[in-house]
Amino acid sequence: MKLTENDTIAAIATALSPSGIGIVRISGPEAFAVAGRVFGDEVTRFESHTVHYGFVRDPETGRTVDEVLMLVMKAPRTYTREDTVEIDCHGGVLVTKRVLEAVLAAGARLAEPGEFTRRAYINGRIDLSQAEAVAGIISAKNDLALRNSVRQLRGREREEIMRIRGEILREIAQIEATLDDPEHLSFDGFDEVVTTQTEAQLRSIRKLIETAEDGRRIREGIRTVIVGRPNVGKSSLLNALLGEDRAIVTEIAGTTRDTLTEEVRMRGITLLLVDTAGIRTTDDAVERIGVERARRAVEEADLILWVVDGSEPLSEDDCDILAACAGKPVIPLLNKSDLAAVTDETALRSMISQTVGEQGSVGEPLAVSAKTEDGLTALEERITSLFFSERIAADDECVITSERHRSALVSAEESLRKVRESIATGMPEDFYTIDLTAAYETLGTILGEEPDEDVINMIFSEFCLGK
Amino acid sequence: MNVPEYLCESYDVAVIGAGHAGCEAALACARLGCETIVFMVSADTIALMPCNPNIGGTSKGHLVRELDALGGEMGRNIDKTYIQSKMLNISKGPAVHSLRAQADKQRYTASMRKVMENQDHLTLKQAEVAELLWEERPDGTKQVTGVKIASGGIYPCKAVVLCSGVYLNARCIYGEVSQYTGPNGLPRATMLTDSLVRAGLEVLRFKTGTPARIDGRTIDYSAMTVQLGDEPVVPFSFENRAEDIAREQVPCYLTYTNENTHEIIRSNIDRSPLFSGDIKGTGPRYCPSIEDKVVRFPEKDRHQVFIEPEGEYTNEMYLSGLSSSLPEEVQIRMYRSIRGLENAKIVRNAYAIEYDCLKATQLKPSLECKFIHGFFSAGQSNGSSGYEEAAAQGLIAGINAARLVLGKEPVVIDRSQGYIGVLIDDLVTKETREPYRMMTSRSEYRLLLRQDNADLRLTEIGHEVGLISEERYRKFLEKKQSIAEELRRLNETILGASENVCEYLHSIDTAIIHTGTSLAELIRRPEMTYELLAPLDPERKPLDTDVIEQVEIEIKYEGYIERQKLQVEHFKKLERRRLPEDLDYTAIPSLRLEARQKLQQLRPANVGQASRISGVSPADISVLLVWLANVSRETSEEL
Incomplete structure (x- = not known):
């Protein structure tokens, strides 16, 4: 039978962009030999974990392709636990590609997406949850997401789930043991113990699930909608937030609407700014459509920036807009602080309490000027503290960022609820094991302790080439 | 000790031993039409109970009922000879209810002897088997050719079922006293172990005991x-x-x-x-x-x-x-x-x-040896303990020995089908270091594998194999149908919230209803039974108690049963992933060394079985799955 995991693979490990450096990575038993064919025979004599300067030459024509630095690393102290060579060549799509072509001509096979990580995994270098974290790092959009992936790689999430799972296993074991040896063991007081433990487990799992929402925000960004009457300065605010001094990552089309979503990174977090600036009061019909669109945007928002023009008196429209945002975290922005104030913070505060009462979701008004960018720093601070106050800051927390993990946790939670129900309805103890086992196995799928082909395929399919 | 050899008549199958495993194996083979001979150290001790005087007990009762559903003899024999019978654990859930009967030991033996002696195609022979005879095949594996008894007689046969119980090199010990006999002072078998070792089998030494x-x-x-x-x-x-x-x-x-x-x-x-x-x-x-x-x-x-x-x-x-x-x-x-x-x-x-037994991981799930074709083993010779465990294996080994002779595929009961499946899978997969006793906790899908539904789970297979008569099968189908019909009726019959209905519900201490409610919905209540509902269910036809029992369990535990079925579905996924017989595990570098060795040695039939081998971790299984996926990708690309 033919083995596929034993050949030597290569791929470009950096993004194909006109950046400073491009890295071609080679891994497998023939990695040194392959590198030798493009760099010179001395490669096979290099000591492990050393860097060498030289030239990559086309193995067929002998023509120089690029001037490079070569890192050689011998198994097993490498990412894949195989012999690995990395060629740092001059960035640029063409040069990097030509170095790769030379390496392929020298006998390496082009790696499949995720194959390096798959090798790291099946060679026991990392577990499934860590492999997922690698995928997370690759696609991390900001510092927090990266930090969280790194933390997951270290196994924080693993530890917490292992702890819960261990407890469930002990409960199952006790039921089984008691069924087998009724002479020496009994179920006296067992219901109370399981009830207490199940409640605690449910709390722990709920906490992990709740962090999944944070996880999504970390991973994808905070869906932020700017609302307000026309001409209150929404567009200027958007532009100010997108200003040169802040990194605009990409422009991506909104997932559910035709609106455009701007991605802004600030203070290590990502904001997905949803543009509702299209709402204009040209005539009633259009306004209705506009309000409807804004409403839908609001429904899916994590955060609403409600803009009011401080140089004008408050109107009915302002009230209507605020009312439509009720229930969502709202930061009221009193814009145009550079002009003479007609509406001040006190007026706005009393209007808010009249409209939505003392609802906690609407925050303190903040005076800003989109024009002079006054108050924008305060806004950033507000957003950061609103979403990632203690929960993210504390380093011992783990944040579930994978949707697969989240849904496994939800299913484990469901099973544990059933256990609680079984106890409440007075079912015999041996019935608990059905749902305890289900919870145990579901949690195990997160850790890769329950082999599941679908999960494995899913994880490795998320990778891009060269990782 | 050179006893001259002589050739005796040929048989399809030779069974070594007539204990609980041997009787089931021999009867199954003979009933499936194979000419069968059974050897025993004493014709007076067929189906002897040298230890406890009962059949069944926690989880062992399940085995006997499953064996009966497949067409075995133990259930019928204890029904003929019991002197007390009890359903254990009735205060617990239906999954752990277990039947146990006290046997009249002498009558149990006598009754089984009568069945054996009167079975067509079955020959009984009092003799110690001294040697397993085999020949080398071109591919290096071995093929059973017959057995030789202590007196030199050679019996050619196509399959051998070893059911040697505790007799191989047995030694009885109490205090400072050692007696070199089998149980109850019966003669032990001293020659066969050496022959088995010569055939390449690995032998273990186990111990068990009995009270006064x-x-x-x-x-x-x-x-x-x-x-x-x-x-x-x-x-x-x-x-x-x-x-x-x-x-x-x-x-x-x-x-x-x-x-x-x-x-x-x-x-x-x-x-x-x-x-x-x-x-x-x-x-x-x-x-x-x-x-x-x-x-x-x-x-x-x-x-x-x-x-x-x-x-x-x-x-x-x-x-x-x-x-x-x-x-x-x-x-x-x-x-x-x-x-x-x-x-x-x-x-x-x-x-x-103390006695010799085989390392059961040398066997396939069919109980045939992995490297000696036609050689089967069942019961204590596989390292199990207990009459019921022995009988269950005896039946499966017998069925599969007969099927080998008849050129049919072996029958394997999996872990989701019965305790018999759990028992055999554990024996051939896990390296048992002590006599293996069946226990409820060993079964993952207990709620589905109840003693009360063993017939519903396995009669179909017993019939397919050929050990269940047409008459019995017809009755079974009728039972199955009446269960299904009654379940449908109870789910479809809606009771209105009339004054009469509520008054009755109130009188039996259960909540009244406010809207139309199905009869099944009412039975689902913990305090309610099928019986209690009778006054509100005039259309009810008289049904057998075992039909009512099934209907009641199906309704009351429906949610749990459904969830357990989902777990079985999940289990079957890995069970269906067959591992190629010629797979060279040493060539998969990514498997941990221990896993590589274990897999190479045990050669599991599928990924599910591989996952249950001790020393093979879930990570190893994931590696196998990733590896199998690659191989199939390669293969399909090559095509």
Whole structure:
């Protein structure tokens, strides 16, 4: 039978962009030999974990392709636990590609997406949850997401789930043991113990699930909608937030609407700014459509920036807009602080309490000027503290960022609820094991302790080439 | 010792041993039309019960009922010869209800002997088998060709089923005394082990034990708790109805050891060959001797002792829970320290027995040896413990030996189909280091594998195999249909919230209804039963109690049953992932070394079985899955 995991693979490990450096990575038993064919025979004599300067030459024509630095690393102290060579060549799509072509001509096979990580995994270098974290790092959009992936790689999430799972296993074991040896063991007081433990487990799992929402925000960004009457300065605010001094990552089309979503990174977090600036009061019909669109945007928002023009008196429209945002975290922005104030913070505060009462979701008004960018720093601070106050800051927390993990946790939670129900309805103890086992196995799928082909395929399919 | 050889008649199948495994194996083969010969050390001890006088018990009862559903004999035989029967664990859920009957040992043996002696195509022969005969095949594997008995007779055959129980190189030990015999002083078999080793089989040494038998006239029952049987009893065999096998039952008794007993044991523990090191064999942790229990549970001030009759025509009483290998003199003092046994006289003393058995991981799930074609093994020779475990394996080995002769695919019961599947899968997959006893906890899908639905799970297979008569099969289909129909009716019949209905519900202490409610919905209530609902269900047809039982369980535990079925679905996924027979695990570098060695050695049939091998981690299984996916990708690309 033919083995596929034993050949030597290569791929470009950096993004194909006109950046400073491009890295071609080679891994497998023939990695040194392959590198030798493009760099010179001395490669096979290099000591492990050393860097060498030289030239990559086309193995067929002998023509120089690029001037490079070569890192050689011998198994097993490498990412894949195989012999690995990395060629740092001059960035640029063409040069990097030509170095790769030379390496392929020298006998390496082009790696499949995720194959390096798959090798790291099946060679026991990392577990499934860590492999997922690698995928997370690759696609991390900001510092927090990266930090969280790194933390997951270290196994924080693993530890917490292992702890819960261990407890469930002990409960199952006790039921089984008691069924087998009724002479020496009994179920006296067992219901109370399981009830207490199940409640605690449910709390722990709920906490992990709740962090999944944070996880999504970390991973994808905070869906932020700017609302307000026309001409209150929404567009200027958007532009100010997108200003040169802040990194605009990409422009991506909104997932559910035709609106455009701007991605802004600030203070290590990502904001997905949803543009509702299209709402204009040209005539009633259009306004209705506009309000409807804004409403839908609001429904899916994590955060609403409600803009009011401080140089004008408050109107009915302002009230209507605020009312439509009720229930969502709202930061009221009193814009145009550079002009003479007609509406001040006190007026706005009393209007808010009249409209939505003392609802906690609407925050303190903040005076800003989109024009002079006054108050924008305060806004950033507000957003950061609103979403990632203690929960993210504390380093011992783990944040579930994978949707697969989240849904496994939800299913484990469901099973544990059933256990609680079984106890409440007075079912015999041996019935608990059905749902305890289900919870145990579901949690195990997160850790890769329950082999599941679908999960494995899913994880490795998320990778891009060269990782 | 050169005994001249001579050629005897040929058979399809030779069964070595006529204990509980051997009887089932021989009967199955003969009933499936194979000319079968069964060898035994004594024709007087067919289906002998040398240890406890009962059949069934927790999870073992499941095995017997499953065996019956597949067409085995044990259930019918105990129904003919029981003297007390009881459903255990009825205070717990239906999954752990288990049937256990006290047998009249002599009648049990006599009755099975009669069945065996009158079975067409079956020949009984009292002889010690000395050698397994085989020839090398071109591919390096071996093929069974026959057996040779101690007198030199050679019996050519196509398949051999080893059911040697505890007889191979047996030694009985109590205190400082060793007797080189099989159980009950019967002759042991001394030649076969060497022959098996020569054939390349790995042999282990296991140990088990049995308590003393006491003269019933010397027991003071008035100091003990009486344990009576059920009225009416539940038959083991699905062929029997309670009223057909109803008979007068005899009582058992319960007493306890005490601190005094434990002190006697502790102060003589050095004289127990188990602790002195004289016994090398590994004993069963789950059927421990009293010495074991006293050492393992020092905090317990008493242990149960059940006093059970050995039969109706003997005064001998079995001391369940007091298996021991202490010197006889210590045994007497120990027994006499127990309430009600102050004047007890020992008829037969307790002893431990050591014997040779095979490492069962050398077998496939069909119980055929992986490298000797036509060689099967079942029962204690596979390292199991207990009559029921032996019988269950005997039946499967017999069926598969016959199917081999008939050129058919083997029958394998998987873990989701029955305890028999759990038993055999554990034996051939896990490297058992002690006699394997069936236990409820070993089964993952207990709620589906109940003793009450063994027929619904397995009769189909028994019929397919050819051990279930058309008549019995027809009745089975009828039962299945009436269960389905009644379930449908109860789900579809809606009860209005009339005054009459509510009044009745109120009168039986259950909540009244406010809207139309199905009968099934009402039965689902914990306090409600099918029976209680009768006054509100005038259209109900009279149904057999076993049909009602199924209907009630299906409705009451529906949610749990459905969830367990999902777990089975998940289990089957890995079970369906077959591993190529020629797979070279040493060539998969990513497997951990231990996993590579274990897989190479055990050669599991599928990924599911691989995942249950100790030393193979979930990560290894993921590696296998990733690897298999790659191989299939490669293969499809090459095509």
